[in-house]
Amino acid sequence: MSACIASFFSYETTKSVVVKSWTLGLINRIVQLLILAYFIGWVFLHEKAYQVQDTAIESSVVTKVKGSGVYNKTIMDITDLVSPPQGSSVFSIITNMIITEDQKQDHCPEVSSARADPSTRGPSGHIRIMTGRCVNSSNSVDSFCEVKGWCPTENDTVTTPIMEVENFTIFIKNNIRFPMFGFAKGNLQPDITQDFLKTCSFHTQDNIYCPIFKVGDVLRFAQQDFYSIAKHGGVVAIKIGWVCDLDKSEEFCNPSYSFVRLDKKNNVSKGYNFRYAKYYKAENGTKYRTLIKAIAIRFDVIVYGAARKFNVIPTLINIVAALTSVGLGTVLCDIILLNFLKGAQQYKAKKFEEVEEEELEKQTMKLTSTLDSIVD
Ligand SMILES: *[C@@H]1O[C@H](CO)[C@@H](O)[C@H](O)[C@H]1NC(C)=O
Numbered sequence: 001m002s003a004c005i006a007s008f009f010s011y012e013t014t015k016s017v018v019v020k021s022w023t024l025g026l027i028n029r030i031v032q033l034l035i036l037a038y039f040i041g042w043v044f045l046h047e048k049a050y051q052v053q054d055t056a057i058e059s060s061v062v063t064k065v066k067g068s069g070v071y072n073k074t075i076m077d078i079t080d081l082v083s084p085p086q087g088s089s090v091f092s093i094i095t096n097m098i099i100t101e102d103q104k105q106d107h108c109p110e111v112s113s114a115r116a117d118p119s120t121r122g123p124s125g126h127i128r129i130m131t132g133r134c135v136n137s138s139n140s141v142d143s144f145c146e147v148k149g150w151c152p153t154e155n156d157t158v159t160t161p162i163m164e165v166e167n168f169t170i171f172i173k174n175n176i177r178f179p180m181f182g183f184a185k186g187n188l189q190p191d192i193t194q195d196f197l198k199t200c201s202f203h204t205q206d207n208i209y210c211p212i213f214k215v216g217d218v219l220r221f222a223q224q225d226f227y228s229i230a231k232h233g234g235v236v237a238i239k240i241g242w243v244c245d246l247d248k249s250e251e252f253c254n255p256s257y258s259f260v261r262l263d264k265k266n267n268v269s270k271g272y273n274f275r276y277a278k279y280y281k282a283e284n285g286t287k288y289r290t291l292i293k294a295i296a297i298r299f300d301v302i303v304y305g306a307a308r309k310f311n312v313i314p315t316l317i318n319i320v321a322a323l324t325s326v327g328l329g330t331v332l333c334d335i336i337l338l339n340f341l342k343g344a345q346q347y348k349a350k351k352f353e354e355v356e357e358e359e360l361e362k363q364t365m366k367l368t369s370t371l372d373s374i375v376d
Helices: 002-008 020-046 122-127 164-169 193-200 215-221 225-233 312-326 328-340 346-351 357-375
Strands: 051-054 058-066 066-072 074-077 089-109 131-134 143-151 170-176 183-186 212-214 233-245 255-261 274-280 287-310
Touching: 002 131, 051 312, 058 089, 058 287, 066 164, 089 164, 089 225, 122 193, 164 215, 170 215, 170 233, 170 287, 212 215, 215 225, 215 233, 215 255, 215 287, 225 233, 225 287, 255 346, 312 328, 328 346
Parallel strands: 233 287
Antiparallel strands: 051 287, 058 170, 066 074, 089 143, 089 287, 131 143, 170 183, 170 212, 233 255, 274 287
């Protein structure tokens, strides 16, 4: 108990022991050099620890699609094929349509025979309101039940896609800002000309700053086959990355584009489609609509980014951390010195010296008495 208290109320102070050993000296310097190299090479040069980072990028995206195609002998332009028309960062280009014309409120038989068979009808089968009557068609295998609502019901036969969509172009205007540094830039290069914009087409190697993308190219860069995505629909991301080192000149802060398909392929719910209708009224007051099931490629323009710039605080913190870590070399050398070197016991004795208070007093008494005798 008293030993415990005594050890608690004792003070340790460091005493430097100079060991004249080539091996130890070399190990010490090598360890210090490695730590210094790590901080300079990795922490400062590679990880750029002297900079602060802003990932809260602010961005605006405006898109414009151009092109026209043929569907069912009708020429369709972007007003018919692009939805919504505002030019937002998420838009769909319709590649195929199932059009059911002149629907009105009525009673009519359902088209699909599977829906008429109650055993195969799941919860979604009851979306329609049934009249309760079922009619047998001339073909005795199929029986159709009557539904109430917009008639005639949608015909689910799919035609060939609008292949011209492959040649449609998407123009993307993207402006970004890093609020922490007050830095703003757009994806149109400052030296861009009207003529260049009219003729250029983006390419991942040859033309990385052209803001006009051919639909077929985008799908190819995303490793997708145009025909299969046009047939079933799909979702494709156009990603714009802004990774900028603002310690360098502004001209080095440029967007990089990448493309990826976002919807996972599966057999149950294939592709992407949506329905919409156009309503009109006949002179006699009957309301009609044209129902359109649109199979489309949806493009999501996703902007991400991070900007970095020199800042005093992280620089100072990391310099202090580096200098402190250089001292770690002595820890390793101490372990070697006290355990593995020849004459470790002597070193230990030299390094840890215990001094008792009483002994000190005795020594000082002796000293003063000798001094006294000298003075006498
Ligand atoms: C797309 O454009 C190319 C070159 O202008 C043309 O050869 C091709 O037939 C076009 N594709 C479609 C589906 O119209």
